[in-house]
Amino acid sequence: MSTLPEPTGIPTAEPGETTLGDHVLSQLRGLGAAVGLSETDTALYGQVILDSLTGAARRPLSLPPASPSFLSDDHTPVEFSLACTSDGAPALRVLVEPGWAHGNMGDSARAGLKAIRAMAARWSFSTDQLDALEDLFFPAAAKGPLALWYALDLRAGKVPGVKVYVNPSAAGPEHAARTVEEALSRLGYGKAFAELPPAAGYPFLALDLGAWKSPRTKVYVKHRRMSADDACTLGRASGAAVADIRYFFHAAAGSLLPSGQGVYGPPRLLRRPALTCHSFTEGENDPSGFTLHIPVRDYVRDDEEALARATGLLTRFGMDPTVLRRSLRALTQRQLADGAGLIAYLALVYERNRQPRITTYLSSEAYFVRPPQEQYPQVDLVPSQRLRAS
Ligand code: TRP
Numbered sequence: 001m002s003t004l005p006e007p008t009g010i011p012t013a014e015p016g017e018t019t020l021g022d023h024v025l026s027q028l029r030g031l032g033a034a035v036g037l038s039e040t041d042t043a044l045y046g047q048v049i050l051d052s053l054t055g056a057a058r059r060p061l062s063l064p065p066a067s068p069s070f071l072s073d074d075h076t077p078v079e080f081s082l083a084c085t086s087d088g089a090p091a092l093r094v095l096v097e098p099g100w101a102h103g104n105m106g107d108s109a110r111a112g113l114k115a116i117r118a119m120a121a122r123w124s125f126s127t128d129q130l131d132a133l134e135d136l137f138f139p140a141a142a143k144g145p146l147a148l149w150y151a152l153d154l155r156a157g158k159v160p161g162v163k164v165y166v167n168p169s170a171a172g173p174e175h176a177a178r179t180v181e182e183a184l185s186r187l188g189y190g191k192a193f194a195e196l197p198p199a200a201g202y203p204f205l206a207l208d209l210g211a212w213k214s215p216r217t218k219v220y221v222k223h224r225r226m227s228a229d230d231a232c233t234l235g236r237a238s239g240a241a242v243a244d245i246r247y248f249f250h251a252a253a254g255s256l257l258p259s260g261q262g263v264y265g266p267p268r269l270l271r272r273p274a275l276t277c278h279s280f281t282e283g284e285n286d287p288s289g290f291t292l293h294i295p296v297r298d299y300v301r302d303d304e305e306a307l308a309r310a311t312g313l314l315t316r317f318g319m320d321p322t323v324l325r326r327s328l329r330a331l332t333q334r335q336l337a338d339g340a341g342l343i344a345y346l347a348l349v350y351e352r353n354r355q356p357r358i359t360t361y362l363s364s365e366a367y368f369v370r371p372p373q374e375q376y377p378q379v380d381l382v383p384s385q386r387l388r389a390s
Contacts, residue, residue, distance in 0.1 A: 013060035021057030030330025052115035056101035066101040070145035074368035086318035095151040105142040112148025125210035137166040162210040168202040191285040216279040226274040238290030240350040248348040252294040271298040289351035302372040303336040306343040339369035
């Protein structure tokens with residue numbers, strides 16, 4: 001690949017002006033403290049994140065986003081997440097678009113690969129799997145909406161887990177299925193594509209690189225008008241408890257009856273679609289994991305309601321909800337009822353031989369807070385048909 005031009009048009013902030021980097025670092029410090037990371041770990045991870053954004057981290061917040069990133073609704077190139085379990089402390093992760101400042105997907109991809117290679121050198125991990133897929137995901141004149149994102153699992157001890165996200169539609173959405181199939185096959189999962197459910201799209205393929213006990217290849221699948229039954233059918237093969245998937249769907253979508261004794265049904269997610277993620281490990285063509293992602297922000301009035309749903313779910317699954325509340329305080333001083341989108345997604349995660357997890361995706365809101373939505377619910381609620389909760 002050719003050398004990367006420095007992104008143009010990134011003015012350096014005047015002294016005293018808040019930059020994107022300042023904003024993200026201060027959120028990271030607060031979140032690090034909320035989950036119990038040491039200040040040295042947090043500082044190191046913060047530096048890695050800012051380095052990966054290169055000059056864009058010095059962009060003053062008074063300017064609009066450098067590109068209309070699809071990573072978050074307000075185009076901040078950073079999103080946090082909190083992965084909770086019932087048997088340990090929550091894990092803090094951060095998702096980043098290193099090529100955010102570049103105007104086209106080719107340059108964005110090159111910036112992304114450069115960032116990943118720098119991490120691979122720093123933490124001595126191999127990028128062979130990613131290298132083997134370059135022609136599929138980074139073609140000439142690649143299409144969006146993303147080229148490469150990465151996520152860091154911010155562990156104590158200065159070595160994170162690294163995940164890389166690429167776009168199966170880079171050669172056009174019409175080639176996405178073929179691209180996913182070919183990528184799985186090159187990675188040693190020649191029969192895995194047949195195990196994937198019918199898809200309305202494949203937004204991401206992800207690779208675990210670096211320090212993972214059991215590195216996964218993950219395929220994200222988009223589902224239009226998902227119902228609770230659909231979610232249960234999709235998750236059945238994973239060994240997940242179907243009643244838990246059903247409960248999670250209704251609690252996240254807002255279709256639990258207030259009494260908690262049943263649900264409105266049959267609701268469908270008519271606004272932003274739900275995603276499922278199917279993971280593969282150790283060359284086995286049967287999925288080793290299943291995740292249901294509900295874009296809760298489109299199904300609530302505001303973040304107070306999103307937090308209430310998340311709190312209810314965490315409690316029901318035996319997880320500590322207090323870290324989430326503290327984390328939201330670390331992100332913003334605004335009232336939760338004054339916007340919708342701070343909690344972007346709620347996800348229920350099953351991975352073989354592990355306790356289920358609930359992940360909350362938390363927006364940075366560097367640029368914009370979406371106002372509360374009076375026009376909700378957008379699930380198709382049919383209160384007259386009362387169903388049982390499981
Ligand atoms: N912002 C995009 C979306 O809402 C992509 C994205 C960011 C996403 N974080 C995510 C998708 C977490 C699923 C889960 O779809």
